[in-house]
Amino acid sequence: MYIQLNKKQPKLWLAYLTLSVGLSASTLSHADDAKLYPGSYCKTTYEGGLVDASNGDPTQLQNTSTSQSLFMTCPIIRDYMASDSGIKNVQVRYFNNNDAKTVSCNVDIRHRDGSYVARASARTNYGDRSGVLTLNLNREAGVFRSYVLTCWLPPSFSNTSFPKIESYRVVEFD
């Protein structure tokens, strides 16, 4: 581990090396915590390029292309840090006007270097126009690891309404 500290390095290391045994009962209790993110919180790419997919409504992301799928990478803020904390589930609210294509999503736990730890995947049924896509992960994450949600939106069937991610809800457990 290579760490360089600019100031008061001994103080920091001393703090790290001090065992904090006075944990309160509250930190050991188990609880769920939910966060709700607008679809527009996601990053979007066609073939690696950033695109504007808001199409007038800044709360959600839409795929306005009638030929290309839209790949979305959606941040998740990890709020519980303990090694036995993790993600219970993720619920993605979607709309899809393309009956021949599906919306698919993955939620990942990633090591601190970005390598893969665990994944839950889900896909809508053909013909499902709207609803909630639930990804049940139910995995302890381990320390320092992070979460990421990725989704594919199919090309739009028309030029008047578009497949979209409206929001995603992430439930963590402690």
Place this chain on the structure above:
Amino acid sequence: MLKLLFSKLFTSLTVSATGGIFLLCVSAHSSADDAFIFSGLECLAVGKQNQTSALNTRYLADGSIANQSATYTTTINCPLKGLKEDMRHIKYVAVNFTNGHSSRNTRCNLYVDNYGQRKVYTANSLTGIRSDVLILENTDEDGVYGWLTCNLPPKSGSKMSTIHSYQVEYENEAPSCNDSWFPLFCFDPSGVPPAPRFAASALRFERKTIAADPYVSSSDYVTNYSEHQVLPVVFPLVRDNLTENIAPFIKVKATLKTDNISLARCRLFQSDGNGNPEIYELEWTDSDDDGVGEFRGTGNLNSMTNTTIFTVQCDIPPKSSLGTSKLSAIIHSEY
């Protein structure tokens, strides 16, 4: 229970390449402190978003932000916004990165703003292609607001330099509220806010149009460098208080320095996903008429559910003979 206790006690047991063993102990999980891990997706490239630095920046499917250039270093800027913990003292930031150059290194700066007094802490990685962690400690006694910048060197082989994630730890002590502080964290000058508060840096914006010309600073604001076009920027707001028996309530405040206020506007979009969001204009106030003011407003409590989402869109005026407009902070709170 023993496993649980140890998992709470130790956040890391890491063996270095030189054989040393470090036990990183969790002050993070004493009852007094809290922490978040943000992915690199939260970060933005510094500079004009249609120029080299930004164009060399990619978001990866693993949640990282990466410099894909084999030639140029890229600077990125990452907000340290938490949720209600934004009102707390920032203790340290641990940056998980990959250095993709054999002879150049990754450098990160932690900026902490303490009532207008800005401090910067710097950490440098070693050179060589490696994944590692940089820790930046805020040794100041205060400072609840800050941001992180990192220089990502170009790749010298196949592996790109990335920031994968960063962990921010806060002390669980809300500072006293000071309405003269910029950027402002207090809606009421009377004291500490009575409920959880949420803050989003202006750095966490989404481009509304590709043609617009936003400039992300290495500080804490977004600038419109266009001479003609208004720049719309979008700030998605994360909700963290979804308990059904607690009615949430949202305020939004933006701070904008401009000499062209007639072209500036901020609006709150409140949506249940039906494609027809309710839109609320935020009211501009600039009590001393110095060009620094706030947009304030609220959503509609009566139509809120636990699936209602909120986004703020602000129009930044084009630059004029008197200079450019800067948007520095978006804050919302939920009760």
